[in-house]
Each structure stands twice: as structure tokens, then as C-alpha cells.
Amino acid sequence: MKALRRAVPPILAFLGFLVAWEAIVRTANIPPYVLPAPSLVGATLVADRAILLPALGVTLTITLEGLAAATLGGVLIAILFAQWRWLERAFLPFAVILQVTPIIAIAPLLLIYCTPATAVLLCAFLVAFFPILANTTLGLASAERNLRDLFALYGASRWQTLWLLKMPAALPFFFAGLRIGGGLALIGAIAAELTAGTQGGRTGLAFRIVEAGYRLNIPRMFAALALIALTGIAIYAALAALSHWALRHWHESAPEAP
Amino acid sequence: MSEALVALSGVSKTYPSGTLALDPLDLAVREGELLTLLGPSGCGKSTVLRLIAGLERPSSGEVEGAVWRPGEIGFVFQEATLMPWADVAANVSLPLRLQKVPAREARQRCDEVLALVGLAPFAKAFPSELSGGMRMRVSIARALVSRPRLLLMDEPFAAIDEIGRFQLNDDLLRLKAELATTIIFVTHSVYEAVYLATRVVVMAARPGRIAAEVAVDQSFHRAPDGRTSAAYLDLCGRVSKALAQAAKAVP
Numbered sequence A: 001m002k003a004l005r006r007a008v009p010p011i012l013a014f015l016g017f018l019v020a021w022e023a024i025v026r027t028a029n030i031p032p033y034v035l036p037a038p039s040l041v042g043a044t045l046v047a048d049r050a051i052l053l054p055a056l057g058v059t060l061t062i063t064l065e066g067l068a069a070a071t072l073g074g075v076l077i078a079i080l081f082a083q084w085r086w087l088e089r090a091f092l093p094f095a096v097i098l099q100v101t102p103i104i105a106i107a108p109l110l111l112i113y114c115t116p117a118t119a120v121l122l123c124a125f126l127v128a129f130f131p132i133l134a135n136t137t138l139g140l141a142s143a144e145r146n147l148r149d150l151f152a153l154y155g156a157s158r159w160q161t162l163w164l165l166k167m168p169a170a171l172p173f174f175f176a177g178l179r180i181g182g183g184l185a186l187i188g189a190i191a192a193e194l195t196a197g198t199q200g201g202r203t204g205l206a207f208r209i210v211e212a213g214y215r216l217n218i219p220r221m222f223a224a225l226a227l228i229a230l231t232g233i234a235i236y237a238a239l240a241a242l243s244h245w246a247l248r249h250w251h252e253s254a255p256e257a258p
Numbered sequence B: 001m002s003e004a005l006v007a008l009s010g011v012s013k014t015y016p017s018g019t020l021a022l023d024p025l026d027l028a029v030r031e032g033e034l035l036t037l038l039g040p041s042g043c044g045k046s047t048v049l050r051l052i053a054g055l056e057r058p059s060s061g062e063v064e065g066a067v068w069r070p071g072e073i074g075f076v077f078q079e080a081t082l083m084p085w086a087d088v089a090a091n092v093s094l095p096l097r098l099q100k101v102p103a104r105e106a107r108q109r110c111d112e113v114l115a116l117v118g119l120a121p122f123a124k125a126f127p128s129e130l131s132g133g134m135r136m137r138v139s140i141a142r143a144l145v146s147r148p149r150l151l152l153m154d155e156p157f158a159a160i161d162e163i164g165r166f167q168l169n170d171d172l173l174r175l176k177a178e179l180a181t182t183i184i185f186v187t188h189s190v191y192e193a194v195y196l197a198t199r200v201v202v203m204a205a206r207p208g209r210i211a212a213e214v215a216v217d218q219s220f221h222r223a224p225d226g227r228t229s230a231a232y233l234d235l236c237g238r239v240s241k242a243l244a245q246a247a248k249a250v251p
């Protein structure tokens, strides 16, 4: 009920924004190749669904594959870092360098070495990897000192401490990283698609935008853009719900989803 | 005098940061006693417990008798220090799980200690659903489940309101009588120290040292007016005086 009431202002504001946009386009007679009205964008979304939905499928698949690989890789490497601190000291700088180099600058290079499909997947993976690795590494070291002492008192093995203490304690951090990584994987996939073009017959949303731009099909550009935005929101909401569910017992100790 | 279960002789502790937490001190803990360590904050009470548990090494001197097998020491911290992701039963059986006690036996012993602290109906509850006092009971149950020879308690009731604390004090004395464990109990409340102890050790700060010792005759517990009896209040007065003197004396 409270959540519902909190959702009212942003929904009203968004509807107001759409209505104003529609009104301005109509009263000022702005041609659709300059700025399409939201109603036209909606109609295009329906009319072009045979082109746009498969493209959405391609982009979404790559995003989720990249995110899954980043989650697996990030968590595994974070665990290695937590077990052997010298590994962290040795290899974290590599991860940082990858992170601070804009993906859009790496993409052309990857396209030389890999097929377009692999390059796009790698880009989605690379951008999502670091926040998951960094947050999980932080989380694995976050267990309370008294709890760690308790494990020592009872003669816990390294692996018991990892499995029963460090990994559960890392969950809130891991999920914070996963939420960031989910958004970034989409950005990585889109950025790479823009560079790569079609990926061996599979065409993603980003390339549909470029293509529609060449043809001055502005309404379709907006429609594709709307789909990308919706996808980003859906990924974030799904990950936030997953995190909320996994941490439902933590109560005050779990960081709230922003 | 029965034999010492653990004894500090000439033990001092300087932390790597350079803080001199404990001046060389001697302290012997006898089997079966409930010793309370009383002193202002920062006088090294927690350090003494950590040295006895083997969580810290002395900078000089020796901690004799402190070669504990896993589970021989129970430790209760000021905060309940529970795992928020695990329910009460899982928290309480943690020591058994770490020692690879078979699941059946672990469950039975977990039920036993939960009944002992009056939390049997809450085995499936999560820490976030419990009050501060109940969380502390869970923490005590966890410390007892491995049947420790020595129970170390570091200001366990400091964050609990006075009425709850009185109740927990009485529960602790009952548990002590039932389980016959040796207990070292750290507090900065004179009244709590006297109420629980068979012996009160008064500490002073900067640097941490033992300033006085008061043996407590527990017969006031049998008086009908326990906490308000003259014998109890008189003892509290004596311990307060020792504490005040310790604070004034500069070594």
C-alpha cells in the first residue's frame, strides 16, 4: 500500500511528460522526422514489432549471457582473492585497468581478434565483471571481527570459514555489485553493437537504431530507444527483487536498494 | 583452594599500535568460580578475556592452562554477534557444525540449550525477528552448546534495559548452578558485578592493572529481599569504594 502510494508521483510525472510532449508536437505541427509524438512512437513499436522484437531478443540474450559470465567469473575470482590475498594484490590492478578504459575504445580492438558476436559478448562481460568482482571481494572481507574470532575459537577450517561465514556475509555486497553490473552489461552490449554492426546475421537493437537513422526513420529510432530503456528498467527491477528476496531475513543489516 | 583452571602470570599486552593495554598482572581463575572483572572502559577487560581465550598472545608473561581444544571455551560478546542469514537453531548449532558433530546429536543438543535459555519456541525465528534480550539468550545458548569448561562473557548485558538485565542475571546464576561451568564475566556495573560474583576483581586504567579483589559471600541471594538486602548493598558499597580508590591512584 505504502509502496503503491510512493509510486504515484513518478507515474503522474511521467504521464504528464508524455502528454506535454504529445501536445507540443501537435500544436507546433512538428514533422515526425524531426520529433515524433509519443503516440506515433507507440504505433511504430507495434507496427515494426517483426523487426524490433527479434532485435530485442538478440540484445537481451547477449546482455544476460555477459552478465551471467561476469557473475560467475567475478564471484570465482573474488573467492580466490579472499583465500589468497597475494593474488588480489597481484591481479586487482589488471581488473582496474580494464575497468577505467572505456569499453567503446576497446570494442574495435576486440573486433579484430574475435567474431562480432563474440566481441559483443566480451564487451558486455567486461563492463559487468568489475563491479561484481570489486563488491564481492569487499563483501568477503566484511564479516564481523567477533564472528571471525568465534570461528577461530571453534577451530573452523579455511573452507568452513569461507562457506559458512565469508560467503553469506558477502551477499549484500554481491547483490549491490550485481545490480550495477546488470545495468552496465546492457550498456556494454549496446556500445559494442554500435561498433560491430550486425553479428553474423543477428541484428541487435543498437544496430536497428543506426540503420533507422540512415533511413531517416526517426519514429523507429525512438521506438528502439524506448525498448532499450524498458529493458534496462526491467533488468534493474528483476535484480532488485532477487536481492530483496535473498536478503529478506537480514532486516536492518542489509543495505536498502536505492 | 582448588586448582587454577587458567592463570595469567606476569602477563602484559602491548598492541601493535603501541597501546599498552595491560601492565604485567597476575590472575588465577579457579575451577567452578564466577569471577567478575569490573573496571572503567579501556582498562583492558576485553584484552584479558581475549588472552585467556587464546585470541591474542601476551607481549610478556605466560597464560597457563589456556591450551583449549575447540569448544572448551564459550565466548559471549557485548553484541549478540549472530549470523543474520541463519535462523536461531542454525546460529546455536554453529559450534557443533564447525566441530562436525553428527546432525542428529547436534539437533538434540541445540534443543536442550534452547530450552535452557527459554527459547525453545523460537528455533525457526531469524535474529531480525527477536528483541535484544532474546538475541543475547541465543548468543548464550550458542556459547553453552559445546559444553565449555570456561565461559567468557564480555559485558553481555550492557545494551539491555535494567529490567531485562535483572532477569538475565538471575537466569545466568541458574544456568551456572545447573551446568557447573567456570565463568569470567566482564562488566562495568558495580551492582551486576557483586550480584553475580563469587569474587570481584577490580581493574584500573592507563595502564590496565588489577587494583583490588573482593570476595563475595553469596548468602544474600537467600535473603528474601535479595537486591535490596543490607548485605548486598554493603558489598556494593565496598566494591564502589575500591573502584573509586583505583581511579584516584596513579601508578
Ligand SMILES: Nc1ncnc2c1ncn2[C@@H]1O[C@H](COP(=O)(O)OP(=O)(O)O)[C@@H](O)[C@H]1O
Residues within 6 Å of the ligand: B015, B016, B017, B019, B020, B021, B039, B040, B041, B042, B043, B044, B045, B046, B047, B048, B208
Ligand atoms: N586490537 C587493538 N588494537 C589496538 N589497541 C587496542 C586493541 N584492542 C584494544 N585496544 C586498546 O587497549 C586498551 C584496552 O582495551 P580493552 O581491553 O578493549 O578495554 P575494555 O574492554 O576494558 O574497555 C584500550 O586503550 C584500547 O583502545
Ligand SMILES: [Mg+2]
Residues within 6 Å of the ligand: B045, B046, B047, B154
Ligand atoms: Mg571491552
